[in-house]
Amino acid sequence: MKDQGIGSTDIFHRWLEEEQVYLTSLKKEPVQETLEMEYYQKLVNFHDHCKKLSELQAAWHAHNASNPTGNSKAPGKKRRYSPETRLRHARELVQRDLASVQEMELELNVVQRWTPDCEAWKAASILVARRRYQRCLDELEGLVVSRMFELTKMNMSQTGPQSTLPGHQKRPGTIQRRRCQDVSTTAPAVLE
Secondary structure (H helix, E strand, O other): OOOOOOOOHEEEHHHHHHHHHOOOOHHOOOOHHHHHHHHHHHHHHHHHHHHHHHHHHHHHHHHHHHOOOOOOOOOOOOOOOOOHHHHHHHHHHHHHHHHHHHHHHHHOOOOOOOOOHHHHHHHHHHHHHHHHHHHHHHHHHHHHHHHHHHHOOOOOOOOOOOOOOOOOOOOHHHHHHOOOOOOOHHHHHHHO
């Protein structure tokens, strides 16, 4: 402790209290920000489904122009979803999304619907990206802590690679590789 410039053990208790206060403050996201992020996500879904509906309507018009008889099935072939069904489903999705957007606008007292160009949209998109990033970090941290607990249980947290553990059939490298793979598959999501 003296080498690190720590005078007494009281500082550890103070650090623990500060950490407790910090972690307690992170327990819940602010309600207003959460509602804004939810509204933003509903708007993004609404815009995506409107775009898909436009594409399906264009395809529908092209399909009807090439098939004036109205027969949507080729003889002897089964289709999972006819163009009519896909178009109807797309319209229903847009209507459902619009209803949820309107509900959120009432809850948030939004006077004018957000668009991708407005500042509120941009701020909410940053909040959503940060939350997604933080959740990936939390997942990664959970994997690292889990791995450390596993190594501690095997009495290997402070040791280097060994060929086998006494009394165990498995090689510790197998478990280590599996956990490292879990961490390495989570890490790219954090970096995106």
